[in-house]
Amino acid sequence: MTERVKIDSTAASPFRVSAAGVDVNLAEFADLIFDGNQSPLRLWGTGWGTVAGNTYDEWTGGKNTEWSGFVAGPVTPAGTTPVFMTMWRPVPSGFVRTPLVKNIHSQASAGGGFSSGSFYGLSFSVGTPVAPSTRPSDVAVNYAIFKNYQ
Amino acid sequence: MALNPRVVIGPRNNGDVGVFVSPAGVNADTASDSSLMLNITSKVSQLLLAGKLTVSGTVLLGLSRSPYVFLTSQFDFTTIIGFPGGPGPIRPSPAIGLSASGATINSNGVSMTITTAGVPCSYLVYGIPFT
Numbered sequence: 578m579t580e581r582v583k584i585d586s587t588a589a590s591p592f593r594v595s596a597a598g599v600d601v602n603l604a605e606f607a608d609l610i611f612d613g614n615q616s617p618l619r620l621w622g623t624g625w626g627t628v629a630g631n632t633y634d635e636w637t638g639g640k641n642t643e644w645s646g647f648v649a650g651p652v653t654p655a656g657t658t659p660v661f662m663t664m665w666r667p668v669p670s671g672f673v674r675t676p677l678v679k680n681i682h683s684q685a686s687a688g689g690g691f692s693s694g695s696f697y698g699l700s701f702s703v704g705t706p707v708a709p710s711t712r713p714s715d716v717a718v719n720y721a722i723f724k725n726y727q
Numbered sequence: 728m729a730l731n732p733r734v735v736i737g738p739r740n741n742g743d744v745g746v747f748v749s750p751a752g753v754n755a756d757t758a759s760d761s762s763l764m765l766n767i768t769s770k771v772s773q774l775l776l777a778g779k780l781t782v783s784g785t786v787l788l789g790l791s792r793s794p795y796v797f798l799t800s801q802f803d804f805t806t807i808i809g810f811p812g813g814p815g816p817i818r819p820s821p822a823i824g825l826s827a828s829g830a831t832i833n834s835n836g837v838s839m840t841i842t843t844a845g846v847p848c849s850y851l852v853y854g855i856p857f858t
Contacts, residue, residue, distance in 0.1 A: 661818075
């Protein structure tokens, strides 16, 4: 019978699980479904928020990013940040998009990032010169933050 | 009174093989997949390595095939007028005014050389072969 689970505190990896039909003692990385040397992605939290874009006046003044309220993330060692994923969509569109920077009038673009321990939704959208002090439509930014860090 | 096993290592009732952990009061041997707290039976989220380089450099992998690698550049948020925080990772990556970071997988997975875009670059290496 093929050995698929192995716990050995003296081995290079203390805990390994191999794919079906593969001997855990001989499995290469592509045939392992778990290796105790690296924890799998562990979800910390998900959510979403809205953020307005930049007015035309702000953009001509040098501002190219507007941000949402922050979401305090898990505490990680100094100098590291949590692994995260983010997507966005214009409001009220239901079409979810990958992060994008355009800084073009009337063309929404957004993303997200980690700064000083918190996640921020970011909008790179810019209002029109016809209404230079009016913000463009909101975008909704969603996120998945993991306990893993890098 | 029979106790429900909360940890199963190896095969469980439905034939899956792996490691299974159930919540208090739930039998890890017979519980549905969705009710488990931990279920290691697939390679979907298997990270091999996670880390960060502040300058371009080479990371030893010790693999025999090229893995999936994902990079995320840092961004100096202090360049955003009025932003309250400091530098950090951003998506899209990099976002504004920077060239792209990149990675070369050397010798079919023996190592990878990351070229940063002048800012720190985080990397995730997955247990899935790319080639």
